[in-house]
Amino acid sequence: MDNAKEGFIPVTGGNVWYRISGNGPSIPLVVLHGGPGSKSSDSDPLRQLGTDRPVIHYDQLGCGKSDRPTDTALWTVERFVEELEQVIQALELKEFHLLGHSWGTMLVASYLFKKPKGVRSVIFSGPVLDAQRWEQDQRNYLKQFPQEIQETIEKSERNQTTETEEYGQAIMAYYKRHMCRVDPWPKEMEEDMEQLNHQIYNFMWGASDFTVTGTLKNFDATGRLSEIEIPTLFSCGRFDAASPEATEYYAGLVQDGEFHVFENSSHMPGIEEPEAYVEMVREWVNRQELRPGA
Template sequence: MEHVKEGFITVTGGKVWYRITGKGPGIPLLLLHGGPGMKSSDSDPLRQLGTERPVIQYDQLGCGKSERPEDASLWTVDRYVEELGQVIRALELEEIHLLGHSWGTMLAASYLFTKPPGVRSVIFSGPALDAQRWERDQRAYLKQFPEQVQKTIEESESQGTTDSDDYQQAMMQYYKTHMCRVEPWPDELSDDLDQLNPNVYNYMWGASEFTVTGTLKHFDATERLHEIDIPALFTCGRYDEATPEATEQYASLVPDAEFHVFENSSHMPPVEEPEAYVETVREWVNRQEMKPGA
């Protein structure tokens, strides 16, 4: 791996870890990981773009290599938006391309609604821009599974036994269809899921993908997506938890946005179709920089 710089940035509530891969001449690409409560991927294929432009990852507060304070009042969209601004200022990033994945798309949209300067373009990867729709879409998917899987998940959630082996096995069937279809799962993906901070996930989202009970329960950016006035690309996998129908609808709400489906992926195209994912992102950011007046 070529030039890599790591460090910590002080933000509201603690310190967050960041990594910059590459020193290419292009406008930096800043990645917002999913979750809430997940971490940056060490093997993210987008790091390959470092020869063309700096690729910046950071673990949001409470996640990964960043500090994990116990104060639940920190787990708000507004504070994560504030944190993103603090990271951008600390790294002296005058211009960026912004890419959010899953919960990271909620963060990206919320940040853009503050009308920050210097964002050249945005990519919404596997977007979760309406929590109620996400819950409905997962429940519709669940109906396609064997009766026993549905029953195990529903009973475990209603009885609060989501730490049981039966529940974990049922969820794994679901994840292997709609989260990551690579067989077997890469060790890093399993490890990353193991490192998820349940305090952040449960507080902001809930017990599982099917049941939103946390502070994001009523998150819905759709009424404001028309305010995004920079180039926007919406992507998802054909079998994604962020369904192609939902993703295309979000794209239709942003002026001149583009929409792309990875045909052999679910929610993790960077793992399932890394070459296609990198090429799509590369082509997009390069095209934005070649526009007249850019």
């Protein structure tokens, strides 16, 4: 977008980079990227919504264009939630919609449990709201792969040899089925994977999607989802690492929670079905703004 504005915001632990795409008249949309340790996508199709409303992305501390401190005391859910609060305050957002993707849904849920003011609606995209269930879903998916791939992943994680080419090829076979089914992957997605901050990912999550050993190991928001009282949409791809069964279950825990599946996507519908993804988000936020009494 030509009329994008970007800059840096001081937060606890350093400065984070942000970008505002568009200046449409409707209520802003704030997007939280996945990871932990990943970054915002420069080619996120949601930026097209800038003609309707400002679309705000930011790289979480330690990620992308933001500062990269190495103090592991900074890598807590609470500090990342505080960072979101600091971004919202710095940008003087009085009302906004929230969209979290993947690990970003953990942040969104944790933020909403603090009952913040001004959030008009929320979208949980490819939600990770129960770490143990996520791990179990990935292990169930893994059983559908050839024995050789299963054994390579099991052996590499057991022996902590996840840096080998053999492991890389095995994990890529899984990613191409349940992370992003576009073949070949867009160059930007490959670069994003390469730029992942492994210190944050390994500290908070662990070796891989199949084995949660980090500080998020026991993260489970399901017992509190019923506390969310704003309009809530849960979405995932038919082949998503965030399984449709888990995503629909989460939707059922929120009063009037809605559920949407992208039939031709896995975990990256913004890349796999960009037009359908943008249309879903546009229709959702517009509908919330038209609701009587909203």
